[in-house]
Amino acid sequence: MRIKKQITLVDVAKEAGVSISAVSKALLNGGGKTTKISDATREKIVQAAKKLNYRPNESARMLTGGKSNYIGILFSNPEERYYADLTSKLADLLAEQGYMPLLSYWRTNDNFSHAYDAVVGYRPAGIISCHRDHDYPVPIPTVVYASDPHSVLDTFISPNHHYPRVAADYLFELGHRKIGIAGIFPELTDAILARLAELGVVNKPEWNSPGPSGYRVGQKAAEQLLRLPRKQWPTAMLCRNDLVAIGLMGELHLHGVEVPRDMSVIGANDIEEAKHVIPHLTTISFSADATARKLIAMLFRRMEKPDAPRKDFQHHGELIIRNSCMEPCKR
Amino acid sequence: MRIKKQITLVDVAKEAGVSISAVSKALLNGGGKTTKISDATREKIVQAAKKLNYRPNESARMLTGGKSNYIGILFSNPEERYYADLTSKLADLLAEQGYMPLLSYWRTNDNFSHAYDAVVGYRPAGIISCHRDHDYPVPIPTVVYASDPHSVLDTFISPNHHYPRVAADYLFELGHRKIGIAGIFPELTDAILARLAELGVVNKPEWNSPGPSGYRVGQKAAEQLLRLPRKQWPTAMLCRNDLVAIGLMGELHLHGVEVPRDMSVIGANDIEEAKHVIPHLTTISFSADATARKLIAMLFRRMEKPDAPRKDFQHHGELIIRNSCMEPCKR
DNA sequence: TTGTAGGCGTTATCAA
DNA sequence: TTGATAACGCCTACAA
Numbered sequence: 001m002r003i004k005k006q007i008t009l010v011d012v013a014k015e016a017g018v019s020i021s022a023v024s025k026a027l028l029n030g031g032g033k034t035t036k037i038s039d040a041t042r043e044k045i046v047q048a049a050k051k052l053n054y055r056p057n058e059s060a061r062m063l064t065g066g067k068s069n070y071i072g073i074l075f076s077n078p079e080e081r082y083y084a085d086l087t088s089k090l091a092d093l094l095a096e097q098g099y100m101p102l103l104s105y106w107r108t109n110d111n112f113s114h115a116y117d118a119v120v121g122y123r124p125a126g127i128i129s130c131h132r133d134h135d136y137p138v139p140i141p142t143v144v145y146a147s148d149p150h151s152v153l154d155t156f157i158s159p160n161h162h163y164p165r166v167a168a169d170y171l172f173e174l175g176h177r178k179i180g181i182a183g184i185f186p187e188l189t190d191a192i193l194a195r196l197a198e199l200g201v202v203n204k205p206e207w208n209s210p211g212p213s214g215y216r217v218g219q220k221a222a223e224q225l226l227r228l229p230r231k232q233w234p235t236a237m238l239c240r241n242d243l244v245a246i247g248l249m250g251e252l253h254l255h256g257v258e259v260p261r262d263m264s265v266i267g268a269n270d271i272e273e274a275k276h277v278i279p280h281l282t283t284i285s286f287s288a289d290a291t292a293r294k295l296i297a298m299l300f301r302r303m304e305k306p307d308a309p310r311k312d313f314q315h316h317g318e319l320i321i322r323n324s325c326m327e328p329c330k331r
Numbered sequence: 332m333r334i335k336k337q338i339t340l341v342d343v344a345k346e347a348g349v350s351i352s353a354v355s356k357a358l359l360n361g362g363g364k365t366t367k368i369s370d371a372t373r374e375k376i377v378q379a380a381k382k383l384n385y386r387p388n389e390s391a392r393m394l395t396g397g398k399s400n401y402i403g404i405l406f407s408n409p410e411e412r413y414y415a416d417l418t419s420k421l422a423d424l425l426a427e428q429g430y431m432p433l434l435s436y437w438r439t440n441d442n443f444s445h446a447y448d449a450v451v452g453y454r455p456a457g458i459i460s461c462h463r464d465h466d467y468p469v470p471i472p473t474v475v476y477a478s479d480p481h482s483v484l485d486t487f488i489s490p491n492h493h494y495p496r497v498a499a500d501y502l503f504e505l506g507h508r509k510i511g512i513a514g515i516f517p518e519l520t521d522a523i524l525a526r527l528a529e530l531g532v533v534n535k536p537e538w539n540s541p542g543p544s545g546y547r548v549g550q551k552a553a554e555q556l557l558r559l560p561r562k563q564w565p566t567a568m569l570c571r572n573d574l575v576a577i578g579l580m581g582e583l584h585l586h587g588v589e590v591p592r593d594m595s596v597i598g599a600n601d602i603e604e605a606k607h608v609i610p611h612l613t614t615i616s617f618s619a620d621a622t623a624r625k626l627i628a629m630l631f632r633r634m635e636k637p638d639a640p641r642k643d644f645q646h647h648g649e650l651i652i653r654n655s656c657m658e659p660c661k662r
Numbered sequence: 663t664t665g666t667a668g669g670c671g672t673t674a675t676c677a678a
Numbered sequence: 679t680t681g682a683t684a685a686c687g688c689c690t691a692c693a694a
Contacts, residue, residue, distance in 0.1 A: 005470070006397075006454065008671055019681045024673060036679055053468045058452040059390040060671035063686045066337075078419035079603075081412075088409035088418075091434055100449065103422055103434055118431065121389040123337065137384040139336070215607040250607045272410075276546045276581045278609045339687055350665045355689060367663055391687035394670045 007054045016041075016048035023049070027056065058100075062123065071099045071299070072119035072140075074129035076106050080213060081243065081271040082288060083130075089292035090128060097296075099125070109133070126299045141302040143295055149312050154298050156291065159268075159317035160185075163284040164192040166319055167238050167266045170282075172199045175327045176236040176264060180207025182221035182248055183214075183240040192238070207234045211244075218247020226255055235264060235328035242267035242274045242283055249277070249324065264325040268317065275322065282325040284317035291315065338385045347372075347379035354380070358387065389431075393454065402430045402630070403450035403471075405460035407437050411544060412574065412602040413619060414461075420623035421459060428627075430456070440464070457630045472633040474626055480643050485629050487622065490599075490648035491516070494615040495523040497650055498569050498597045501613075503530045506658045507567040507595060511538030513552035513579055514545075514571040523569070538565045542575075549578025557586055566595065566659035573598035573605045573614055580608070580655065595656040599648065606653065613656040615648035622646065 009020040016023065018041060026037045026045040037045075048054075062068055071094050077083045091101040102122055106115040112131050119127065120138050127136075132146035136153060144150045147160035164184065171179055179201050181192060189208070196203050209224050211217035218239065225233060239245035245267030249259050259265050259279055267274060270285035294313060302308070340351040347354065349372060357368045357376040368376075379385075393399055402425050408414045422432040433453055437446040443462050450458065451469050458467075463477035467484060475481045478491035495515065502510055510532050512523060520539070527534050540555050542548035549570065556564060570576035576598030580590050590596050590610055598605060601616035625644060633639070 006671085010671085020671090021673085021681060021683090022679090024671095025680090028673080038679060041679080055448060055452045055469070057394075057454055057671050059393040059454065060686090061452075061673075062390040063388075063394060063671080063688090064673040066686070078423065079416075081603075084415045084419060085410075088415060088436070092409065092436055095435065095446075095449070100453070101434060103432060104426065105419070105423055115426075117386060118426070121386045121392075122431070123388055123390065138386070215603065219607075246604075246607050250609055250611070253609045272546065273577075273604055276550075276577050278581055278584045280581070337687085340689095341687085351688085352666080352690080353664060356664090359689085369663060372663080388687055391670090392689080394672090394687080395689045397670070 007052050011052055012049050012054050015052060016045045068123050068125040069100045070102050070122045070124035072102045072124040072127040074104050074115055078105050082269045085288040086292055089288050093292055093296055126303050128295050128299055141306055143299045154302055154310055155312045156295050157312055157314045159286055159315050163268050163317035165195050166284055166317055168195050170319055171236045178202045178234040180234040180237045182209055182237050183211045183217040183244040213241055214243050215247035218244040219251045222248045222251030237265050239267050242269045242271045245281055246277050260324050260326040266325055270320050279324050280322035282322045283320050285320045286317055338383050342383055343380050343385050346383060347376045399454050399456040400431045401433050401453045401455035403433045403455040403458040405435050405446055409436050413600045416619040417623055420619050424623055424627055457634050459626050459630055472637055474630045485633055485641050486643045487626050488643055488645045490617055490646050494599050494648035496526050497615055497648055499526050501650055502567045509533045509565040511565040511568045513540055513568050514542045514548040514575040544572055545574050546578035549575040550582045553579045553582030568596050570598050572600045573602045573612060576612055577608050591655050591657040597656055601651050610655050611653035613653045614651050616651045617648055
């Protein structure tokens with residue numbers, strides 16, 4: 001645990017035969033306040049630093065400077081492709097800007113407090129979090145990614161509430177009048193059912209299956225369907241996301257049901273896999289890249305103007321038509 | 332950027348009406364050296380800290396303690412499912428142990444130095460890196476994940492050199508005598524070709540396609556194949572990894588080629604998608620979870636015994652038989 | 663049991 | 679142009 005022998009400014013100063021403040025200034029090289037160092041001394045110092053493999057201690061730096069390189073990223077579900085993409089994208093873009101991303105995963109509410117506390121200890125310059133139901137007691141610029149706006153913090157509103165409507169409308173346009181639902185959030189299902197009813201589409205409870213997300217959920221949805229006689233099936237399945245859709249299609253295929261001929265399937269997120277799976281999945285795109293960039297832009301704005309009024313950004317998903325949906329076959 | 336008003340020990344001490352060292356001791360609560368604090372004072376202090384939302388400044392902590400919570404994780408290709416899984420697994424397990432993972436992605440060799448320098452500035456207690464061709468000049472306990480052993484550092488040797496042989500042997504056993512290769516490392520291809528020759532298996536250059544990894548590479552491999560008359564095809568394709576295999580299968584399917592009836596396909600890595608794709612992919616498992624745990628165990632050992640002789644761990648992949656391979660059809 | 667003082671590595675201020 | 683010195687927030691001997 002203990003660091004063997006840290007190389008510090010003192011070592012470099014000794015090696016170069018100058019004072020520590022000279023070293024600091026030379027190595028800061030315009031980044032800090034004062035720059036007046038003769039080229040000769042600077043060269044001497046740079047050589048010494050290189051020789052000793054010196055790197056300034058960031059912890060000490062933050063302590064004096066009062067400013068932080070850290071940006072906390074508090075996300076859950078790293079196993080889920082979309083969130084994994086989003087967080088690594090965030091980390092990557094932040095690193096490009098010279099920040100050190102502090103990733104902290106959480107699973108449960110209780111867990112979130114730990115993750116939050118852990119990150120706050122490092123005094124990050126900002127935080128990007130996907131948890132809406134939290135107070136965020138420490139005054140650090142924070143942006144939330146969630147389905148609904150946070151009461152006081154800037155929120156990137158995910159397409160969660162919107163995409164099921166987009167998907168339902170598309171299936172309706174194709175001619176589907178019997179639609180099932182796979183793995184939808186409990187609180188969202190009502191809204192979708194209302195929309196389906198509005199469109200005059202039939203939905204039966206036995207076509208719907210609960211569950212959060214993941215391939216497994218899709219598999220189970222298929223199993224549930226397969227227990228029903230084929231004649232009682234819906235003609236299309238609206239899935240919570242691509243994982244569910246892919247799981248569903250896989251299981252159906254195993255039992256000889258062909259998508260989209262026998263069943264149309266629509267997903268959401270547009271993960272990388274969606275365009276390679278068989279058949280290529282029609283889905284609603286959430287674009288991890290665009291989302292990451294927008295989140296960072298929102299955070300930077302907040303960091304610059306900590307007292308600006310709160311501001312939201314609403315993301316509506318984008319329909320990506322591929323091969324997993326078609327007009328229902330007569331049978 | 333500037334932190335508004337940091338809450339420090341002084342604030343808590345003032346609030347509780349005690350000295351700062353009392354606060355430090357009370358909050359450390361046995362974790363540090365001295366614990367002698369009366370319950371009454373401790374309670375007072377804890378209340379004050381809670382009221383002010385105080386969290387100790389980790390940067391200051393590291394500075395005094397001389398010990399670090401950081402573990403640097405230097406990996407590339409976060410877009411690739413397997414590496415994304417591995418790094419988030421590493422980060423998760425490390426966080427569980429009370430460490431703060433410092434993720435730093437790199438792409439090119441030049442880039443790696445930046446990523447390395449960036450991480451070293453934080454004085455991590457250890458580093459896990461996937462880059463073999465580097466000096467690692469700073470004396471920090473380091474473990475490398477690579478295809479070949481590093482000259483001085485502990486290395487987790489990936490199954491890279493071994494799995495193609497496992498795959499080739501399996502296809503041979505199934506009866507395949509004409510095998511193509513999709514997206515294999517240039518330096519590995521020779522070894523595979525040698526093995527195929529050894530087995531008496533035919534391989535033709537026009538069946539093989541280069542490229543690093545990714546669905547696209549698989550697609551291109553398929554396109555290349557499709558340009559050939561069906562009679563001149565191999566009966567099986569050995570793919571660099573699951574991404575390539577999935578991309579290949581997808582493109583073949585689009586053109587009416589059915590896997591495994593018309594073509595056997597084998598992947599590597601056993602990413603989550605492998606068991607949900609159609610058909611379920613036969614592959615060589617690298618197990619991100621087991622790999623992450625082993626890497627961490629190796630690192631902790633090194634951290635405890637910085638001077639122990641270097642030690643490697645060799646991982647052979649594990650064959651996972653699913654539905655994308657079968658004996659070749661006569662045609 | 664509590665408080666005082668010194669030091670961790672760096673930057674910034676001010677004097678030389 | 680350079681060098682001493684005081685912070686930064688925390689921990690830990692050591693003194694009270």
